[in-house]
Amino acid sequence: MIGLPITYSTIQRDEIFMRPSNIHLLGTNEAGQDVLFLVLGGVINSIILSILVVLGTNLIALILGSLMALYGKSLERLLLRVIDIFIVLPSNILIMAISIYIKPSLFWFSFVLILFGWAQGTKLIWSHTKRIVNKDYINAVKSFGGSGPYILRKHIFREVFPLLLVIAIQTTRRVIFLESSLSFLGITNPEIISLGKLINNSLNFLYLEVWRWCLLPPLLGLVGILVTLSSIGIYIEGKIDRRFNVDRDNRA
Amino acid sequence: MIEIIGLNVSYSDKKVLKDIYLSLQRGEKLAVIGESGAGKTTLAFTLLGLCRGNIKGRIDIDGLEITKLDERALKELRWRKISIAFQNLDALNPALRIREQLTEVIVEKSNKNLEEAYLEVVNLINLLGLNESYLERFPSQLSGGEKRKIIIAMALVNSPEIIILDEPTSSLDGEARDEVTEILKDILIDKTVIINTHDLKLAYELSDKVAILYGGRIIEYGETKMVIENPRHPYTRGLLRASPLLNKGKDLQGIPGVFEYKEMGCPFSNRCVQKIDLCEKETPKLNETGNRKIACHKGGIEKILEVKSLSKSFSDKKVLKDITFSLYSGESITILGKTGSGKSTIARCIMGLTEPDSGEIFLFNKRITKRDISFYRDIQMVFQDPFESINPRLNIYEIISEPLYIQKIRDKDSYINLVKSVLKQVQLPYSEEFLRLHPYQLSGGELQRVAIARAIILKPKILIADEITSFLDVSIQAKIMRLLLDIQENLGLSIIFILHDIALAKKVSDRILILNNGILEEYKSLELGGDIYEYERAMGRIC
Numbered sequence A: 001m002i003g004l005p006i007t008y009s010t011i012q013r014d015e016i017f018m019r020p021s022n023i024h025l026l027g028t029n030e031a032g033q034d035v036l037f038l039v040l041g042g043v044i045n046s047i048i049l050s051i052l053v054v055l056g057t058n059l060i061a062l063i064l065g066s067l068m069a070l071y072g073k074s075l076e077r078l079l080l081r082v083i084d085i086f087i088v089l090p091s092n093i094l095i096m097a098i099s100i101y102i103k104p105s106l107f108w109f110s111f112v113l114i115l116f117g118w119a120q121g122t123k124l125i126w127s128h129t130k131r132i133v134n135k136d137y138i139n140a141v142k143s144f145g146g147s148g149p150y151i152l153r154k155h156i157f158r159e160v161f162p163l164l165l166v167i168a169i170q171t172t173r174r175v176i177f178l179e180s181s182l183s184f185l186g187i188t189n190p191e192i193i194s195l196g197k198l199i200n201n202s203l204n205f206l207y208l209e210v211w212r213w214c215l216l217p218p219l220l221g222l223v224g225i226l227v228t229l230s231s232i233g234i235y236i237e238g239k240i241d242r243r244f245n246v247d248r249d250n251r252a
Numbered sequence B: 001m002i003e004i005i006g007l008n009v010s011y012s013d014k015k016v017l018k019d020i021y022l023s024l025q026r027g028e029k030l031a032v033i034g035e036s037g038a039g040k041t042t043l044a045f046t047l048l049g050l051c052r053g054n055i056k057g058r059i060d061i062d063g064l065e066i067t068k069l070d071e072r073a074l075k076e077l078r079w080r081k082i083s084i085a086f087q088n089l090d091a092l093n094p095a096l097r098i099r100e101q102l103t104e105v106i107v108e109k110s111n112k113n114l115e116e117a118y119l120e121v122v123n124l125i126n127l128l129g130l131n132e133s134y135l136e137r138f139p140s141q142l143s144g145g146e147k148r149k150i151i152i153a154m155a156l157v158n159s160p161e162i163i164i165l166d167e168p169t170s171s172l173d174g175e176a177r178d179e180v181t182e183i184l185k186d187i188l189i190d191k192t193v194i195i196n197t198h199d200l201k202l203a204y205e206l207s208d209k210v211a212i213l214y215g216g217r218i219i220e221y222g223e224t225k226m227v228i229e230n231p232r233h234p235y236t237r238g239l240l241r242a243s244p245l246l247n248k249g250k251d252l253q254g255i256p257g258v259f260e261y262k263e264m265g266c267p268f269s270n271r272c273v274q275k276i277d278l279c280e281k282e283t284p285k286l287n288e289t290g291n292r293k294i295a296c297h298k299g300g301i302e303k304i305l306e307v308k309s310l311s312k313s314f315s316d317k318k319v320l321k322d323i324t325f326s327l328y329s330g331e332s333i334t335i336l337g338k339t340g341s342g343k344s345t346i347a348r349c350i351m352g353l354t355e356p357d358s359g360e361i362f363l364f365n366k367r368i369t370k371r372d373i374s375f376y377r378d379i380q381m382v383f384q385d386p387f388e389s390i391n392p393r394l395n396i397y398e399i400i401s402e403p404l405y406i407q408k409i410r411d412k413d414s415y416i417n418l419v420k421s422v423l424k425q426v427q428l429p430y431s432e433e434f435l436r437l438h439p440y441q442l443s444g445g446e447l448q449r450v451a452i453a454r455a456i457i458l459k460p461k462i463l464i465a466d467e468i469t470s471f472l473d474v475s476i477q478a479k480i481m482r483l484l485l486d487i488q489e490n491l492g493l494s495i496i497f498i499l500h501d502i503a504l505a506k507k508v509s510d511r512i513l514i515l516n517n518g519i520l521e522e523y524k525s526l527e528l529g530g531d532i533y534e535y536e537r538a539m540g541r542i543c
């Protein structure tokens, strides 16, 4: 049983720089470890990290953003200031600095990413919810005696769900990009397999022909993930925009 | 002069008059108002000693207890002391000329000879606007108005002190009615008169006092002007709303239900919109309340909502300044003002959707400090734009049943039936297929009906209708407003309309309050004596 996240020590060693064969479909690297396993490990680790960060940021965005919009008043104003501060912070630099300092595990790294990543989503959910709560149908629900939690559950969550999906995809894209960049620079925990680290390691052997199986798979994997996520994001955003337009047309 | 004390009249087992107490001074004019079957005619006949029913209690006329008199003494009294102008135009003998019929009464009841009697009759019919030639005619040669005048003349010939007019204007057209009313005003000036009528306008024009009779009981009694201009018993208000002659502004409305004979409880309880359990069990006494007497356990039409000194500012602008008004049970009022004047803010403050800067709101005489779930069972609101006030993602069933879910009405199986019944009330289809539709599949008018259905599903006591027709075509506007008035009539709702259209406001409201520069002014009821142009002037000032 392999523990999570997947570390270099969990991948068995063979001869170094083996060409792709039936045993090692993508050959082995400078440490004699199966490149395919390493790439898969990197992707899985990225996914775990993304899931953690997305869960964290979306949960904060959903709860904080909608509560702020629903209950408003001074707490809303205060939190908006805090959000604005977090948005203008040079978060990538700060993440780097913190990572260099504490060399965080995957879980702590996810915590750092959540800390510097919750603000945008929260503001988005807040502004969207604000638009909804000012609609008369929410007033109508209040005038039947509908409580705040009821309004959130039955009306607002339903409305903001597609937006959460968009935020999740953007966050995933950002997390994967950031994680691979930092690991490429060797800032993250060296034990954890990462696509960025695989790319970095392979670059040392560019003069050998091994780059074809050591460098290309992690590089293409990373590009593939980012492009796919972007395409999904664009598709969903388009859908949501169309939905809003349909609403507007129906209104007219 | 006339004193009626604890009068009860019954025919076999059926009580027709119950616990009547009335007193009438010399020269006073009392209108007894009630629908047919209320007991008006029995009261008149009892006063004349013509009632064949079982009579209990006493009637004194100038100290003479007439309920104790024998037939001979009563005959002496009739036509000389007290007389009646019957309602029925067939009371005239078709075989005799008018002259014969009128002189006969004089000759029979006084010492005068035929010639003197004739002169007296000529005099009298001249006063009634007829000339001598009419005396030679037979009843069949007279019009309805002329017959009515002759019947009145007959009651007047012996100059009795007390005259009972039984529906004196029934079966007359508008012009004849007005003419007879004018004549009566002049010739009855020094008489003591009891006018039995269901015509409130006649009562308003002729009488000093009014007694409203329902199910054989007096339910409201007081000075005519006061009672008719400001009715306090739900039945009196219902009569007023149903009166085409008085109701210059508002569309006519009836009183829900029909009269049911009752031995016990308030006679009006099966039709009353504010009844409580006690009303079925105990008959309310005619009690003095303020400046009149009312028989109602709730002291008359109850005040259900009161707004006191409500103020609200947005940034620096004071939108509402010390707004004070009340809403009574079953009443519809309009808050009228131009767009952006802050009318809707009043509604939102009442509903708790906007926090006022200051002021108090009372619901059923209890000050509202926080609005819990039960508050919203009593008061509901329909918003201006149905497309905005309904979540576009829900289907019709989900939309209309939502208040039931929120209010945690237990029996979920009944939801579908409740939804269908309110859809029926707002005149929309209630098939399963319709229930599955979404808002964008409906027109604005249909969707506003859905919003109304949703607002009435909890059977609230008060409905606030905030410019509910401003997004709709004129033809649909009228239908929706009519629909609301019908719902009001059936459910006994009190409605606050918020409007900017004066013509529409006049059609739907009992009272109009105009919001101008943040100040709310109340204008006199249009029902009676209210100057329609007063509103226009007021609106003209602000529009």
Ligand code: SF4
Binding pocket: B234, B266, B267, B268, B269, B270, B272, B273, B274, B275, B276, B279, B284, B295, B296, B297, B298, B299, B300
């Ligand atoms: S509240 Fe009761 S007593 Fe008063 S009119 Fe209604 S039913 Fe009669």
